[in-house]
Amino acid sequence: MEAIVEKKYTYKDFESDQEVRWCPGCDDYVILRSMQKALPEMGVKKEEVVFVSGIGCSSRFPYYMNTYGMHSIHGRAPGIASGIKLANPKLSVWVMTGDGDAMAIGGNHFIHVLRRNIDLNIVLFNNEIYGLTKGQFSPTSVVGQKTKSSPYGNTQPPFNPGELALGANARFFARIGGNVPKDISQILVEAHKFKGTSLIEVLQNCVIFNDGCYNNITNKDVKEDKQIYLEHGKPMIFGKNRDKGLILNKLKLEVVTIGENGITEADILVHNAKEKDPTMHQMLVRLEYPVATGIIRSFDDVTLEEREDALTKQVKANSKFTKTNDLFFSGEIYMVN
Amino acid sequence: MEAIVEKKYTYKDFESDQEVRWCPGCDDYVILRSMQKALPEMGVKKEEVVFVSGIGCSSRFPYYMNTYGMHSIHGRAPGIASGIKLANPKLSVWVMTGDGDAMAIGGNHFIHVLRRNIDLNIVLFNNEIYGLTKGQFSPTSVVGQKTKSSPYGNTQPPFNPGELALGANARFFARIGGNVPKDISQILVEAHKFKGTSLIEVLQNCVIFNDGCYNNITNKDVKEDKQIYLEHGKPMIFGKNRDKGLILNKLKLEVVTIGENGITEADILVHNAKEKDPTMHQMLVRLEYPVATGIIRSFDDVTLEEREDALTKQVKANSKFTKTNDLFFSGEIYMVN
Amino acid sequence: MITEKLKLQPEVLEAVVIRFVGDSGDGMQLTGTQFSDTSAMFGNDIATFPNYPSEIRAPQGSLYGVSGFQVHIGSVEVSTPGDNLDLLVAMNPAGLKTNLYALKPGHTIIVDTDAFNKKNLEKAQYDTNPLEDHSLDNYRVIQVDMTSLTKEALKNVEGLDNKAITRSKNMFALGMVYWMYGRAKEHTIDFFNKKFKTKPHLIESNTKVLNAGYYFAETLELIPNAYTISPAKMPSGTYRVIMGNTATAWGFLAAAEKSGLELFLGSYPITPATDILHEMVKHKHFGVKAFQAEDEIAGIASAIGAAFAGDLAITTTSGPGLALKGEALGLAMIMELPLVVVNVQRGGPSTGLPTKTEQSDLMQAMYGRNGESPVIVIAASTPANCFNFAFQAAKLALEHMTPVILLTDGYIANGSAPWKIQSMEELPEIKNNITKTAYENWQPYTRNEDTLARNWGIPGTPGLEHRIGGLEKDSVTGNVNQAPENHEKMTKIRAEKVKRVQNYIPEIKTEFADSGDLLVVGWGGTYGSLHSAVKQVNLEGYKNIGFAHFNYINPLPKNTEALFKRFKKILVCELNNGQFVNILRMNFNGFEFLQFNKIQGLPFGNNELLDEFKKLVK
Amino acid sequence: MITEKLKLQPEVLEAVVIRFVGDSGDGMQLTGTQFSDTSAMFGNDIATFPNYPSEIRAPQGSLYGVSGFQVHIGSVEVSTPGDNLDLLVAMNPAGLKTNLYALKPGHTIIVDTDAFNKKNLEKAQYDTNPLEDHSLDNYRVIQVDMTSLTKEALKNVEGLDNKAITRSKNMFALGMVYWMYGRAKEHTIDFFNKKFKTKPHLIESNTKVLNAGYYFAETLELIPNAYTISPAKMPSGTYRVIMGNTATAWGFLAAAEKSGLELFLGSYPITPATDILHEMVKHKHFGVKAFQAEDEIAGIASAIGAAFAGDLAITTTSGPGLALKGEALGLAMIMELPLVVVNVQRGGPSTGLPTKTEQSDLMQAMYGRNGESPVIVIAASTPANCFNFAFQAAKLALEHMTPVILLTDGYIANGSAPWKIQSMEELPEIKNNITKTAYENWQPYTRNEDTLARNWGIPGTPGLEHRIGGLEKDSVTGNVNQAPENHEKMTKIRAEKVKRVQNYIPEIKTEFADSGDLLVVGWGGTYGSLHSAVKQVNLEGYKNIGFAHFNYINPLPKNTEALFKRFKKILVCELNNGQFVNILRMNFNGFEFLQFNKIQGLPFGNNELLDEFKKLVK
Numbered sequence A, B: 001m002e003a004i005v006e007k008k009y010t011y012k013d014f015e016s017d018q019e020v021r022w023c024p025g026c027d028d029y030v031i032l033r034s035m036q037k038a039l040p041e042m043g044v045k046k047e048e049v050v051f052v053s054g055i056g057c058s059s060r061f062p063y064y065m066n067t068y069g070m071h072s073i074h075g076r077a078p079g080i081a082s083g084i085k086l087a088n089p090k091l092s093v094w095v096m097t098g099d100g101d102a103m104a105i106g107g108n109h110f111i112h113v114l115r116r117n118i119d120l121n122i123v124l125f126n127n128e129i130y131g132l133t134k135g136q137f138s139p140t141s142v143v144g145q146k147t148k149s150s151p152y153g154n155t156q157p158p159f160n161p162g163e164l165a166l167g168a169n170a171r172f173f174a175r176i177g178g179n180v181p182k183d184i185s186q187i188l189v190e191a192h193k194f195k196g197t198s199l200i201e202v203l204q205n206c207v208i209f210n211d212g213c214y215n216n217i218t219n220k221d222v223k224e225d226k227q228i229y230l231e232h233g234k235p236m237i238f239g240k241n242r243d244k245g246l247i248l249n250k251l252k253l254e255v256v257t258i259g260e261n262g263i264t265e266a267d268i269l270v271h272n273a274k275e276k277d278p279t280m281h282q283m284l285v286r287l288e289y290p291v292a293t294g295i296i297r298s299f300d301d302v303t304l305e306e307r308e309d310a311l312t313k314q315v316k317a318n319s320k321f322t323k324t325n326d327l328f329f330s331g332e333i334y335m336v337n
Numbered sequence C, D: 001m002i003t004e005k006l007k008l009q010p011e012v013l014e015a016v017v018i019r020f021v022g023d024s025g026d027g028m029q030l031t032g033t034q035f036s037d038t039s040a041m042f043g044n045d046i047a048t049f050p051n052y053p054s055e056i057r058a059p060q061g062s063l064y065g066v067s068g069f070q071v072h073i074g075s076v077e078v079s080t081p082g083d084n085l086d087l088l089v090a091m092n093p094a095g096l097k098t099n100l101y102a103l104k105p106g107h108t109i110i111v112d113t114d115a116f117n118k119k120n121l122e123k124a125q126y127d128t129n130p131l132e133d134h135s136l137d138n139y140r141v142i143q144v145d146m147t148s149l150t151k152e153a154l155k156n157v158e159g160l161d162n163k164a165i166t167r168s169k170n171m172f173a174l175g176m177v178y179w180m181y182g183r184a185k186e187h188t189i190d191f192f193n194k195k196f197k198t199k200p201h202l203i204e205s206n207t208k209v210l211n212a213g214y215y216f217a218e219t220l221e222l223i224p225n226a227y228t229i230s231p232a233k234m235p236s237g238t239y240r241v242i243m244g245n246t247a248t249a250w251g252f253l254a255a256a257e258k259s260g261l262e263l264f265l266g267s268y269p270i271t272p273a274t275d276i277l278h279e280m281v282k283h284k285h286f287g288v289k290a291f292q293a294e295d296e297i298a299g300i301a302s303a304i305g306a307a308f309a310g311d312l313a314i315t316t317t318s319g320p321g322l323a324l325k326g327e328a329l330g331l332a333m334i335m336e337l338p339l340v341v342v343n344v345q346r347g348g349p350s351t352g353l354p355t356k357t358e359q360s361d362l363m364q365a366m367y368g369r370n371g372e373s374p375v376i377v378i379a380a381s382t383p384a385n386c387f388n389f390a391f392q393a394a395k396l397a398l399e400h401m402t403p404v405i406l407l408t409d410g411y412i413a414n415g416s417a418p419w420k421i422q423s424m425e426e427l428p429e430i431k432n433n434i435t436k437t438a439y440e441n442w443q444p445y446t447r448n449e450d451t452l453a454r455n456w457g458i459p460g461t462p463g464l465e466h467r468i469g470g471l472e473k474d475s476v477t478g479n480v481n482q483a484p485e486n487h488e489k490m491t492k493i494r495a496e497k498v499k500r501v502q503n504y505i506p507e508i509k510t511e512f513a514d515s516g517d518l519l520v521v522g523w524g525g526t527y528g529s530l531h532s533a534v535k536q537v538n539l540e541g542y543k544n545i546g547f548a549h550f551n552y553i554n555p556l557p558k559n560t561e562a563l564f565k566r567f568k569k570i571l572v573c574e575l576n577n578g579q580f581v582n583i584l585r586m587n588f589n590g591f592e593f594l595q596f597n598k599i600q601g602l603p604f605g606n607n608e609l610l611d612e613f614k615k616l617v618k
């Protein structure tokens, strides 16, 4: 997006005229406002932004954005978004999706879009539940979780979205709580800048069907102790007192306290989001304490559009066909009089 | 499978009366025979074995096995097999699938079956091409590969099946060349023994549409130098002279020569397939030189059937309902005269 | 405190339609359910219809956040939740605004005046207060400051916060209505005792408020006590109130027990079918294997696997989900496996009107697959007979070795009605085609001569090992056989097998008239509306109007054509743009089938039907 | 060396049907293509039909490994590949065994005697050698030891291994046939020069063998030289030989250029549609964006995205793939986006007979989606007019803002025929509904008054920002609107929009007779067979038999009913169990539509049609 924006937008420019219909207190409001605030930062024209979603509470998102948008069918937004982007690579295309939409019915498109590395941005509202259909377990629900469709407790172990994504060769993965609008906005801006498919998992609280499922990670009072907010090039330090850090012990990440047992800041790992090899990124997405947030991976790679564009240019340069007539009348043709 | 087999089978007991219709020279023949030879080793009754496949050359497999079998529709075999196994956990259920069947159209079922850990065995015939439809690129075809649908070269970067599987939380993953029948048989036997979903990727040569794509890995003369055949509890040594080995250098696997630079066998990593943490397994599946074969991961975990079974037993024990009449006439009923 | 704007003569009523409306948070579903259950226990026939907003929790007081529950109770048979209301209980302005249209002129509104404050009026987009601006002059408006009265009633109860107090005002309304219709409060009080077992303060508070409402109405005698709905004359037996989706699930439970097979459900949640899954997952005590799959395709795929393995296999969904299952359904069809696909229809196309009702998936059920792939299609027509048709779907699938599509719809699936409990002993036998032990020359595609059902050989059975699949198969061995004549033969056999089901289903019957001027034809979930309307038109003196309602669609009952011939005009009424009528046109030549279609996401209204019938016979 | 078992009078023929058969490895497709191309350049009309085994490479000599290619050449118009053969060239016993049934009694077989060895005879399941056991006495058998003669011809060419030598024996056969039908060898020799540019020894060897066959036939004068097929009288112009699938792809290329839009294809490979994808991916020089998706759903989803973004969007598939696309197609329908779905029909149900032809996806095309979701359905009827109907499908989609399903089938998709090249200048204009610049009060669902097409506002256009989706939408703004009346209104508008396409498509015409005793009705890919048969029956003196062939199915041409009224009997011929006939029954009351159906994975045969026609008029 190198569009020259003539007018400086504010978040209000991105509010549509539709009444927002989520449950009061839903984190979806936070994500919506974070997006509306992030867009003016991106320097992209309003008419060049497209939001595509599937079905779910989260998928109502496009209606609330005063841009182009499509509220499509369940699970298929990545396919639709791929078509939009391939048709017009100048657009800034966003897939807004839920854990069910992206990873249950939409799982196949989800892994393939990541594999292809089309320059799309995917925001995954992970509330570990099917909200819109009123509370069934999802592929990210934990074992034992009681829901309408698992009254005796869920028996299906969950995906870790980050692990699945990295397994599908995702180049950009970020994770962030649903209650930190500024951080969300910032990550959205970074995702936009990133060339290739970027995936942002938001730990989104559903106040109705899975309230508090992230309380011990995202709540204001525990957040700093339970999360490690990663930044490229910076040491992996966390904790209210910024005294905890991560070190590598063989193939395991270990939490250490700076100042104890002779550990100094210099011993702490430095985050390299841009590394091609995903080993460390995989270890980070798997970490249970602290939970890694921020941009975990951001590896620059060629996009599908770029490859296609290069090939097309090359074929065009070598071809004698510019109009279909050239093709139709080429080769073995003959006359009948 | 603790069935008592009354009769000792031979591979001939597993040959069906259908003529095998693959191209002469296709590795599929090798896999077929390896399976027919492995089954007698497993100690399972013929009538308790079910092969389920989708569509593709590889998916014709069930027709050639004198057991129960279903040649279903494209990509859906994991779903069907899950139903079979949940309906009757006593059966030994095998999914026979191709790279297109499992990872293109069937990608969603593929990742979900791995996530759930139902006790199924999946044999993935990876020939990096769609064989049956006569040669289009598949999700494992490499960038630049020229096929009928990519005459100027494929632009879509491939999945690494092992990486995708581990990202989906696969507990058992093995990889093996398509030209080593004994090794294949042995891995099939191990997969059968493993409780949970096991995935075996066979590097299968398609002589017609992608001939030789694994030549520099699987050919007899290079095989020992280019592959490392992993065995649980054994050091990671390879090479014709068994003088090469793998060591860990920070987060990278490095090839070293035993006897050079002071390296001894004791420095070489020992393979632990049974570890829960997949970090090392992920590094191994990604390795390009040498290519890791053998059983890379084999982590014992609870299966879905076991969880379901335990819950059902518990609910049954606590319920006053044994017949539907108990339910129908329970609670708020009333009489009309 | 209470105003009666219009004086009406007390009437003796045979049936009454009441709708409770309020905010999603106001507990209207609970209020409605309590009222209908109590009425059913009292012996009334009932029919109910909930109407949720499509949002989970819409902002309080908003127009689209209104939740409603309608109950039709009668001392005569009632077959629909009713369309025009006798009583509207509106807990807030938005509820009044969006539901007033349905109230019969001159009839009663009960409102909570406390909720008619400036904020709520604005949210409901009222410029002036309808309670003051004379816009309700044609109705009898009972204004009660329910919130204040509730607070008052609870002022001495310990342990309640403000929210809990205002939340129980629905019980005040319920108490009032109980008194109006002479209902006992005991059932509801019992319910409190069970539900709040561990929270005695809630038992106390709810009971208090219910009583307060009841006594409020009684003491002030402001409400004429003439509405005495006496019990309906229903066949004697043991009853319970049941929702359509629950009845569907229970029908399968019964079929599994009757057939001696284990029950497998493979499903993916979708409105309005999900409640069948919710019900099934509860019944692990019966060994039900309910598998929530990753999508609709895996749902049906797992069911196909379970069917292959010898279970009674079910998959449940709604419109868009059925579209996704089409390919796999074709596989089940060519493999001739028993499988029931339940499609709870909703408003389409595409995501359409997911919480509304419609009958527009019929053609999809018939033809939504590649190639020639006929399956049995049947449709339930009332909440209670969802039980019977689920049972019947399973029976047909097992006895004829074929997939069966069972169509219901949002209207009957969410509606509830008294169900005369059918015990195991009363239900018909279910045979199946399982080959228990191998015999010489056993072949999977050898058929029963009458039904043409093939042998069902189940993995685990020694000697029956065989392979089947989606390619055309040999008519005996089931091996791949693509020979031209074999394909033609198999295509015809598969069609004939479904056709022969005609020999195993009841003939179609008419009600009200067996020949005459007009035959009203319906199918599926419109039974209630059509039946009432035809009944009424006959009561009004139109004697030659018959009614034929179809539950069996593919194949159609044998005597259908003969029946049609006995009427001068045939009117096919459907909640779609004309689908069943086209099936009739394909099958029966030389009839002029008239159509009456409604595509509004709503059931038929009585008046619109009456008008149409009268137009055609006058 | 050569035996002629039966002497026949040389005949002057107007048309000849030849089939080359042999092992998959014998190069029969190449031989056939060369013969047909040469004949087309000579001015004959031609029609071809390849017939592959469904295995990639079946074992050599096996019955199911036989590959065939049929050519029909004529000095009169030929419209099918023909059914009964005049000449069968059989390179091995399996080929003879599986193809003899099609040869007209008394007609000619050319065999390679070298291939009739014990091993091959066994593989073909011959107990005795048919060349010796008199079982071929009713045919004229020309036995040539082609393999030996080929070896002989090549003994002095350097650089050839044994395999390469025996592989070129097909050129010996081709040479013989060239001589028999007076064809020039030059086209084929040119072909060698191009194809083997870098392998001169292959140019030499192939040319040598071709000449050897040619001169062998000439020198020995063993073959009567009377078959002189003179050029057919075809409209003058520039021609090329084209396969149906290629023509389909080219139709879209033309439509993109004509409409000024970029072309997007989202597809997933499936037989027999994949060749359209193969063709499209070649044309990156025209900027074609061909996206091979992970499955059919992603294929159509990407096309929907591209349509939203302003491309001419296409998705291609076959039967089972169409089933998978149903849900998404409903989305495109309710969003009213232009989209063409090509379905190359194959034998169903399920995986069915994937390499065979059938017309059994018509009902699926009409109804394979949830809810009321009409789309335009059209069908091509010859390999060459796949071009026109692809173009037309794109035109209708763009001008009417709706998905269009284009049906072809394996028969015309794989068949080839001369195509009078249509240049850009001759093709009709394509308008579109794109709003280029915003204006006040622009709304996405404002409609063109005539077509009812809505505005197409494309991302990137300032001021047209809007949101659409699968929920029912407001009739002007496109915002969600689930009000009952709005839904009914929108459902009717969407139906009416498709209906109005009647005003933009040609009326249906009859051929041979405009009224009379019998109207033969067909649709889609059976045009050739039906046309020839009706022509022949008329030539045989039956004068009142007309022929009407439908390319437009939804909506049907306006004058259809009027046309039907002019005939006493109507016979609807289809390669399915009766689908189009049911569409006619739905639409036109009071006709008795007779059916002639074939469900064998094969096209109609001339004789079976003639018999049926005669039965009905005698």
Ligand SMILES: Cc1ncc(C[n+]2csc(CCOP(=O)(O)OP(=O)(O)O)c2C)c(N)n1
Pocket (backbone or CB within 6 Å): A055, A056, A057, A058, A059, A073, A074, A097, A098, A099, A100, A101, A102, A105, A125, A127, A129, A130, A131, A132, A133, A138, C268, C269, C270, C271, C296, C320, C321, C324
């Ligand atoms: C084809 C199809 N299947 C099922 C549904 C029903 N459905 C709608 S949303 C949803 C799940 C939503 O979960 P998620 O994506 O996590 O979104 P949330 O509501 O939690 O934000 C389901 C199952 C549908 N609309 N379409």
Ligand SMILES: Cc1ncc(C[n+]2csc(CCOP(=O)(O)OP(=O)(O)O)c2C)c(N)n1
Pocket (backbone or CB within 6 Å): B055, B056, B057, B058, B059, B074, B097, B098, B099, B100, B101, B102, B105, B125, B127, B129, B130, B131, B132, B133, B138, D268, D269, D270, D271, D296, D320, D321, D324
């Ligand atoms: C629904 C559907 N889509 C597409 C196809 C066509 N198809 C059959 S097999 C196949 C790919 C096979 O590739 P793979 O799974 O790698 O198997 P292989 O033939 O290489 O063993 C495709 C695209 C189909 N049969 N069904």
Ligand code: SF4
Pocket (backbone or CB within 6 Å): A021, A022, A023, A025, A026, A027, A028, A057, A058, A127, A131, A132, A205, A206, A207, A208, A209, C056, C057
């Ligand atoms: S149901 Fe949950 S996810 Fe959906 S809007 Fe309400 S709080 Fe948010």
Ligand code: SF4
Pocket (backbone or CB within 6 Å): B021, B022, B023, B025, B026, B027, B028, B057, B058, B127, B131, B132, B205, B206, B207, B208, B209, D056, D057
């Ligand atoms: S096409 Fe390839 S994969 Fe298929 S049978 Fe032939 S060699 Fe094997």
Ligand SMILES: [Mg+2]
Pocket (backbone or CB within 6 Å): A056, A098, A099, A100, A125, A126, A127, A128, A129, A130, A131, A138
């Ligand atoms: Mg969710």
Ligand SMILES: [Mg+2]
Pocket (backbone or CB within 6 Å): B056, B098, B099, B100, B125, B126, B127, B128, B129, B130, B131, B138
């Ligand atoms: Mg493959």
